[in-house]
Amino acid sequence: MTDRFHLDAVPIRLESCGKTFPGGSRALEPLDLTIRGGETIVFLGPSGCGKTTTLRMIAGLESPDPGGRVWFGEEDVTALPIERRNVGMVFQSYALFPNMSVAENVAYGLKVRRVERADRERRVEEMLDLMHLGAFAGRRVDQLSGGQRQRVALARALVVRPRVLLLDEPLTALDAKLRDSLRLDIDRLLRGLGVTAVYVTHDQGEAMALGDRIVVMAKGRVAQIGTPRDIYHRPTDGFVADFIGAMNRVSGQAQSGALRLGRGAFPWSGPDGPVELLIRPEDIALAAEGEEDTHLDGLVAAAVFLGDRTRLVVETGDGPPLTVDAASRSGLARGDRVGLRLDPSRLLNLPQP
Amino acid sequence: MSVTARLDPQSRDSLRLAALLAPTAALFAAFFLLPLARLFVIGGGGDEGWAVYATILTNRNHLDSLIATLLLSAGVTAVTLAVSTVAGLFLVRHRFPGHAILVAMLTFPLAFPGVVIGFMVIMMAGRQGLIGAITQALTGSKLVFAYSMTGLFLGYVYFSIPRVILTVMAAAEKLAPRLEEAARSLGASPWRVVADVILPALKPALLSAGAIAFATSMGAFGTAFTLATRINVLPMTIYTEFTLQANIATAAALSFLLGLITWAALALARSFAGSSVAAAG
Ligand SMILES: Nc1ncnc2c1ncn2[C@@H]1O[C@H](COP(=O)(O)OP(=O)(O)OP(=O)(O)O)[C@@H](O)[C@H]1O
Numbered sequence: 001m002t003d004r005f006h007l008d009a010v011p012i013r014l015e016s017c018g019k020t021f022p023g024g025s026r027a028l029e030p031l032d033l034t035i036r037g038g039e040t041i042v043f044l045g046p047s048g049c050g051k052t053t054t055l056r057m058i059a060g061l062e063s064p065d066p067g068g069r070v071w072f073g074e075e076d077v078t079a080l081p082i083e084r085r086n087v088g089m090v091f092q093s094y095a096l097f098p099n100m101s102v103a104e105n106v107a108y109g110l111k112v113r114r115v116e117r118a119d120r121e122r123r124v125e126e127m128l129d130l131m132h133l134g135a136f137a138g139r140r141v142d143q144l145s146g147g148q149r150q151r152v153a154l155a156r157a158l159v160v161r162p163r164v165l166l167l168d169e170p171l172t173a174l175d176a177k178l179r180d181s182l183r184l185d186i187d188r189l190l191r192g193l194g195v196t197a198v199y200v201t202h203d204q205g206e207a208m209a210l211g212d213r214i215v216v217m218a219k220g221r222v223a224q225i226g227t228p229r230d231i232y233h234r235p236t237d238g239f240v241a242d243f244i245g246a247m248n249r250v251s252g253q254a255q256s257g258a259l260r261l262g263r264g265a266f267p268w269s270g271p272d273g274p275v276e277l278l279i280r281p282e283d284i285a286l287a288a289e290g291e292e293d294t295h296l297d298g299l300v301a302a303a304v305f306l307g308d309r310t311r312l313v314v315e316t317g318d319g320p321p322l323t324v325d326a327a328s329r330s331g332l333a334r335g336d337r338v339g340l341r342l343d344p345s346r347l348l349n350l351p352q353p
Numbered sequence: 354m355s356v357t358a359r360l361d362p363q364s365r366d367s368l369r370l371a372a373l374l375a376p377t378a379a380l381f382a383a384f385f386l387l388p389l390a391r392l393f394v395i396g397g398g399g400d401e402g403w404a405v406y407a408t409i410l411t412n413r414n415h416l417d418s419l420i421a422t423l424l425l426s427a428g429v430t431a432v433t434l435a436v437s438t439v440a441g442l443f444l445v446r447h448r449f450p451g452h453a454i455l456v457a458m459l460t461f462p463l464a465f466p467g468v469v470i471g472f473m474v475i476m477m478a479g480r481q482g483l484i485g486a487i488t489q490a491l492t493g494s495k496l497v498f499a500y501s502m503t504g505l506f507l508g509y510v511y512f513s514i515p516r517v518i519l520t521v522m523a524a525a526e527k528l529a530p531r532l533e534e535a536a537r538s539l540g541a542s543p544w545r546v547v548a549d550v551i552l553p554a555l556k557p558a559l560l561s562a563g564a565i566a567f568a569t570s571m572g573a574f575g576t577a578f579t580l581a582t583r584i585n586v587l588p589m590t591i592y593t594e595f596t597l598q599a600n601i602a603t604a605a606a607l608s609f610l611l612g613l614i615t616w617a618a619l620a621l622a623r624s625f626a627g628s629s630v631a632a633a634g
């Protein structure tokens with residue numbers, strides 16, 4: 001079904017696009033970014049880091065500071081207002097027209113484009129079917145659930161075959177269960193349509209699941225761009241490492257080519273002195289206290305049962321407590337003593353933010 | 354044990370509802386139903402009897418006056434809505450030095466009695482007025498329109514703008530910017546955004562503000578009285594019938610008619626506004 005809707009995959013390029021708002025606040029440092037045609041790129045970062053501002057510059061709702069350029073393929077669209085850029089937008093607040101029915105909402109862009117009535121009705125119907133909204137065509141939008149509303153908003157944005165689909169936290173207003181199912185729908189839709197999509201979120205789970213690549217942003221600049229795996233396994237700085245997933249900090253002492261960490265010693269090429277290293281919970285193995293090959297001993301300070309696993313907080317008496325995952329049926333509880341074995345190949349040594 | 358305690362829950366609810374409605378019902382009866390009924394009876398109690406209601410509608414003078422009043426009020430409502438919507442939207446969307454003072458000044462006429470409004474129209478467009486002086490200097494002939502329907506029209510528009518502008522501004526503050534952005538992303542030009550998003554969202558406010566402007570123009574008297582003589586609007590006709598000709602039954606019948614028509618117009622607007630409010634959800 002989605003084949004028929006296949007959209008052009010237009011690449012997008014931002015060229016030193018900064019944004020200073022009147023009043024002097026610098027929302028975005030000059031940014032260079034290339035989004036490949038057909039790619040889903042996710043802007044991820046804490047509140048106020050400039051995700052929405054960047055999205056709105058691509059949309060044409062904000063213009064970049066002088067010197068910045070926005071390219072859609074070979075076309076410089078910097079001076080084009082949004083209504084002439086042919087972009088699809090989906091907002092957190094749905095932004096459906098309250099004075100129109102579901103079908104009228106979806107038909108709106110086609111009507112503005114003066115698509116002939118018969119053609120228009122056919123395309124609206126196809127799009128409603130694609131989004132499983134066929135039964136709601138005649139409904140008023142205030143009679144729909146949040147998830148249905150957001151599907152209408154998606155249908156409305158896609159039916160005009162936009163050059164790029166821009167989504168600003170489309171799932172944030174929904175409850176957890178609905179969020180998951182609609183996220184799967186969106187994922188399937190974006191792959192099927194082959195449209196270039198920019199997706200803004202502050203939810204790393206969403207970013208990991210949807211993004212071909214993720215742009216991690218912090219304080220108006222890009223911290224890292226990469227695939228979800230890159231970002232998770234090879235963060236380039238401490239901010240990204242801490243922001244994505246859980247991360248532990250352990251400190252060791254480097255001396256003449258070896259790093260001493262607890263009872264263990266690893267080969268080390270850096271200069272001598274104290275070193276702070278990062279390691280993910282899943283790269284720390286649990287063992288009995290004092291067992292051979294373990295590096296640290298600790299006391300379980302908290303155990304949170306998560307169903308598929310139990311997340312432990314372990315005090316080692318040296319530095320901040322460590323987060324470690326135990327198997328679901330391990331039975332470890334608060335007050336137990338454990339030994340920890342760190343995977344040396346997974347230790348990260350990053351510049352601190 | 355109170356009486357209500359022994360009733361089943363449903364009748365207790367209706368009893369409570371009736372109790373809550375009582376003050377409104379009393380007010381409605383005291384200030385609307387009773388006076389109107391009384392007017393209606395007085396109207397029918399003259400020499401002509403109930404035939405007076407047929408007579409006022411066939412009397413050339415009364416009918417003209419009724420039509421003139423309706424046209425005037427409709428025109429005032431339309432022009433006021435147009436001017437106030439544009440100005441109100443502009444004032445909500447643009448901040449500039451002196452913004453607050455300008456808004457305060459625009460609401461000024463609210464405090465004036467009709468006589469003062471009439472006086473201001475005379476100062477502007479009367480025999481010694483500003484427009485007269487300017488046209489005299491420019492063309493040699495003096496333009497005077499204060500004492501005509503045009504003068505009254507201007508006065509009423511001036512008088513109606515504040516209420517409508519305040520209502521429009523309150524509604525415009527609540528417009529969702531994302532809705533306009535969504536429309537624009539779909540290719541809508543600024544004019545289409547106005548027609549498809551802004552006006553539908555303002556519709557309930559425009560309908561109720563328009564209804565108030567209409568009703569006020571239907572019943573306003575002070576301004577017409579000040580500009581006087583050649584203006585034949587219904588409140589003036591009622592005044593003439595009542596004080597100058599002591600034709601109390603006719604005056605009462607005309608008043609009843611004025612009340613009825615205005616009420617009908619307001620009810621119509623309200624039902625329109627009601628349905629669009631429901632649709633806007
Ligand atoms: N119209 C504006 N005028 C002035 N400052 C603004 C404006 N819009 C955004 N900003 C500022 O620019 C910065 C970036 O805002 P932006 O909306 O892009 O953040 P965001 O990453 O989308 O955050 P969130 O996750 O909270 O939506 C913020 O500091 C914000 O206060």
Ligand SMILES: [Mg+2]
Nearest residue numbers: 051052053168
């Ligand atoms: Mg945002």
